[in-house]
Amino acid sequence: YYYTPPECADGHSAVILRPDFAYISFDPFASYFSKAPYFHKKLVSKIISELMPKRLIDCDLPSTSRATLTGCEDYQLLHIKATHPEPRGKVNIVEEPGVLAAGYIVSVEGEFRSVKLLPGEKEVTSKTKDGRTIITLPQINGYDMFCLCR
Structure with missing residues (x-):
């Protein structure tokens, strides 16, 4: 239909x-x-x-990207995936990671004291405003995970 x-x-x-x-x-x-x-x-x-x-996650990512939030009381894990599935016969498959340029903004409900790129815990630019944490993403090659610490 x-x-x-x-x-x-x-x-x-x-x-x-x-x-x-x-x-x-x-x-x-x-x-x-x-x-x-x-x-x-x-x-x-x-x-x-x-x-x-009022959304838990608000972002301006391209429609081919995904943002997911998981975690517990002490921290949240923000997962950003930038991949482009390609049709291979009847199957969509990801063969190469996509690149998400630096500068995209993700806003998460809650005020977090720091945002770190995992693994390695490199500090990521963020600020709090009106009960939300606003994160400026670095360049992402395929997938990255960020720890939002309370």
């Missing part, structure tokens, strides 16, 4: 948004998987932003 919005308002809602839930009258994930319409990705992103205005 592939949904294309009408050219103008037709009196039928494709999406219903309430303060605590949203309803989409079609499956945007299946549609995006099969046809990749960019507006479906933007629709889901907008709904998430409306339902969760």
Whole structure:
């Protein structure tokens, strides 16, 4: 199934948004998987932003990159992955690591006293503002992990 919005308002809602839930009258994930319409990705992103205005991680990374946060009470581990899967037959495979240029910003909920690149614990540029820690990433070749210490 592939949904294309009408050219103008037709009196039928494709999406219903309430303060605590949203309803989409079609499956945007299946549609995006099969046809990749960019507006479906933007629709889901907008709904998430409306339902969760304060995010645990907020970043300006390219869509091919991933940011993940794990950890415990004393520290958080920020994982940044920059890879580009390539189709090889019916399989997507990562053969070479991608390079994420230095200067991208990641904002994490919570105030951390330091951010260190692991392993080696090299200090990474960060600051705290409004209950968040704002990290300026160094160049990343494929994957890096950062320790955010309380």
